[in-house]
Amino acid sequence: MVCLRIQSLSTTTISLCHHAPVSSALNFLIPRLQDLHDHRSVSSAHSRILRYGKSSDTIIGNHLLNAYIRCHQTEDAEKLFDEMQNSWNVVTWTSLMVCFVDAGREGRCLSLFARMRSDVIFLPNSFSLSTVINACALLADEATGRGIHGLVEILGFRLDVVVSTSLIHLYAKLNRVEDAGLVFDEMTVRNVVTWGSIISAYTQNGKANLALHLFGEFLRLKSSHPNHFMFSSAVNASASLGRLGIGKCLHATVIRHGHDGNDVIAGAIVDMYGKCGCIEQSTYVFQRIARPSVIPYTSMIVSAAKYGQAQFAVRIFNEMIVNGVKPNEVTFLGVLHACSHAGLVDKGLQYLRTMENDHGVSPCSKHYICAIDMLGRAGRLEEAYNLSKDFHAADNDALLLWTTLFSNSRMHGRLDLATEARSNIMKLSIRNPNDVAGAYVILSNAYATAGNCDGAMGIRHEMRRRRVRKDPGCSWVEIKNAAYVFYPGNLSPAGERETEVLELMKWVGSKMRDMGYESGGLSGLSNFVDEEETREMMIGMHSERIALAFGLVLAPNKGVIIRVMKNLRICLDCHEAFKLISVILDRTFVVRDLNRFHHFSHGICTCRDYW
DNA sequence: CTAGGGTTAG
Incomplete structure (x- = not known):
């Protein structure tokens, strides 16, 4: 040199x-x-x-x-x-x-x-x-970022499209989506990148509805065509909402605009169909990606896992190894979930033990917790407890670990282990006041199902005292490209069809009783959220049932598959009920819950009652 | 001469 x-x-x-x-x-x-x-x-x-x-x-x-x-x-x-x-x-x-x-x-x-x-006192320019x-966005450095935002205002760069678009991106990465929205609203000139940034900002921050709304607004402006960045975000938004109608429509638009060769969009579409309960479509799109990267492979594996198709997930995994694509930690979570949902416990344990040596991905607490849940649900609790000693879980992970062990111990009637887990949860929740909502709900459910109302009330009181809030349980159903959201015990979103929905529920309910079904006999309280909700749940008004009934009223044609989405896990009681309803009405329906899909038809579910 | 969007889990 x-x-x-x-x-x-x-x-x-x-x-x-x-x-x-x-x-x-x-x-x-x-x-x-x-x-x-x-x-x-x-x-x-x-x-x-x-x-x-x-x-x-x-x-x-x-x-x-x-x-x-x-x-x-x-x-x-x-x-x-x-x-x-x-x-x-x-x-x-x-x-x-x-x-x-x-x-x-x-x-x-x-x-x-x-x-x-x-030192040199150069004024920064827009670049x-x-x-x-x-x-700042990459570092998620909020303090410096906000300081720079101030500088942008002082130096008069607010009107610069690129600078303001960077700010939108910054606030999105800081999870300050409201601030991203403020920057967007104040902009007088916006381009495709600006719109793409705000749409992904909303998508990545749990505001997928708003993201789709803005995507529509962009299309109505007709100022320019959406590009592949926007399509990826929009497809992602429809995926997280489970809105199959919108997702299909976007898929068609992607093809019309000639973007179907873009691997990132294709990967997003694989994920979208997977999250909307269409594993066949997901597979179809996946198989047409020439050289899938780790992300489409992982999406496909996760989709198969959620559908209980463990053999298929493992096949895709092997294919990706043969093709020289290196799996990452998410891929292994997908593979472990696949084994867990299908009860392939030993196969899953084998992956956990070999992933580091064979593939260079060291297991983290999420992998261990997944494997522990797999063992626990299969009733192998001693092994689950032993495995939990193999790694150090901190804060949130520790809470998740003990919550998993608690519910598995309880499920298999191991009160000794459940008690130990419970005391650990209580200790941890005192040290980590954040994110204890899930643990509280599980504890409360445990008391409620055991018929211990005082215990359940005590936990609820504790939640109120510590101002712990839990997202309300809700279900939604998409009929003819419109989504309807239902909360437990509330039929009003059904509008003028409310009476019909209630009539259908009553009629189906009596048929079910003729078949020996007892409402609440299994676990009617498992999705407990608050007192009001619990009361409604006790009379069999879980939100997924209302959503299903409404879907059946609006789409009486037997060929139509009703797809219900739920933000919590489906409870055992509803799971039994849905199997019976599929026989009574000779219909097929799919329920997407927090963990996976349930595909009900002819009285059976694809999860084979193991989930 | 220098700058800004996207996909997998939880």
């Missing part, structure tokens, strides 16, 4: 500028610099520039700097940057900031920006601002 001596060269360069042959050689060199993509040719261009004595020229130096950055030569870039001290401008600084972000050293990007503000905002 040639060493630069800028100071000694700078006085002689002026005379060289008027030297015709040298000048034309440089005119030839500058556009070339932009095309250089390998280290060797950049170095040789660098030495030629030195020979011409042009190294103190800011623009040429910046070209050279960016040529090094393009080749990921961070060290050379840093060295050149230092040597350019006398010819720095804001572009030089911004270029090195970008270099650090590309190299995954976002912290150094931030310190460089701070130095630029304090420096969007770069540093991007660094």
Whole structure:
């Protein structure tokens, strides 16, 4: 590497500028610099520039700097940057900031920006601002990010589309989706990237409904066509809502716009069909991806797992290994879930034990908890407890671990182990007041099903005292491209069809009783949320049942598969009821709960009652 | 000469 001596060269360069042959050689060199993509040719261009004595020229130096950055030569870039001290401008600084972000050293990007503000007092331009905002987003550094936002306002860059779009992205990554929305609302000029950013911001922060609403608004503007980024986010939104109608419509639009060859979109569509309960469609799209990356493979494995198709999941996993695609930690969670849902306990344990040596993915607490749940549900509780000693679970993970062990011990009548787990949960919930809602609900359910009303009331009182809130249980059903959300014991979303729905429920209820079904006889309280809700649940008004009944009223045609989505797990009682209803009415329906799919037909469910 | 969106789990 040639060493630069800028100071000694700078006085002689002026005379060289008027030297015709040298000048034309440089005119030839500058556009070339932009095309250089390998280290060797950049170095040789660098030495030629030195020979011409042009190294103190800011623009040429910046070209050279960016040529090094393009080749990921961070060290050379840093060295050149230092040597350019006398010819720095804001572009030089911004270029090195970008270099650090590309190299995954976002912290150094931030310190460089701070130095630029304090040492050399260059005013940042829109490029420096969007770069540093991007660094904050990657680091999820809220304090610095908000400071930069202030600077954007002070320096008058609020109207810059790229800067404001970066801010939307920043707030999305900070899970401050309201702030992202505020930035979006205040923008006067928006482009496709802006719309794509706000749509993914809402999708990634649990506001998929809003995301889809904005996608529709963008389409109505007809200012430009949605691109593959937007489609990926929109498909993702329909997936998380389980809105098959919208998802299908998006799939068709993706094909019409010629984006079906994009692997990221295809991966999102595989996931969407999987989450909407259409494993066949999911497989169809997956098999048409030429060279699937780890993400579509993982989506396919997870879809199969949720559908209880463990053999299929394992086949896809083997296929991906044969094709040289490296699985990641999510892939293994999918494989373990597949084994767990199908009761393939030993196969699952084998994956847990070999994943590190054979595939270089070390198991984390999520994998252990999944395996422990697998053992526990199969009744192998001693092994489950032993496995729990093999890793160190902290905070939230520890709570999840003991909650899993508690419900499994209780399910298999092991009160001794349940008591131990329970006391651990109580200890942990005192130390970690956040995220204890799930544990409280499980404890309360345990008391309620055991008929211990005082115990259940005590837990509920404790929840109120500590202001622990739990998302209300609800179910929704999509009929003719409209979604209807139902809460327990409330038929009003059915509107004018309310009476018909109630009549159907009563009629089906009497038929079920003729077949020997007793409402609440199994576990009518398992989805307990609050007192009011519990009362309604006791008379068999779980939200999934209302949603199903409403779906049956609105879509009486036997060929229509009713798809019910639920934000909690389906309870045993409803599971039994749905099997009977599929016989009584000779219908097929699919329930997506928190964990997996249940496909009811002819009195049986695809989960074979093991979930 | 320098800048901004997307997909898998929980």
